[in-house]
């Protein structure tokens with residue numbers, strides 16, 4: 376496919392604390408380190424990544440509204456705890472027509488029952504859960520596979 380592929384990476388609440396936050400569950404890497412690793416993998420593939428993290432549901436909804444105009448080729452989203460609660464996030468994502476990959480560092484199905492329900496799993500293109508930061512790379516590969524056919 377000719378031209379740059381634009382992919383937006385969105386991380387929700389508390390993911391700015393990666394590295395400090397429950398490292399036995401989420402790993403030792405910071406979000407900046409995860410993003411840098413993803414950037415390094417994406418650049419040679421002609422992919423331009425944009426990164427956004429917020430602890431605020433409304434800010435993430437606003438960001439997604441902006442993407443409606445900006446037209447991305449794909450979205451990689453780890454909504455953090457909003458995964459389990461946010462109808463607003465679900466409704467915002469329904470605005471978009473590009474592939475959306477939901478990713479979780481931990482395997483949410485191996486954890487507390489309240490984490491087993493995702494408000495966006497059935498409207499996302501697919502979900503990756505339990506592979507740590509490699510999940511972001513899997514999500515990138517999945518989106519490229521869809522785009523490049």
Ligand code: DQA
Nearest residue numbers: 389453455456479480481490
């Ligand atoms: C998470 C799983 C969520 O249940 C949790 O609230 C998070 C992180 C993950 O990446 O494993 O904040 O999305």
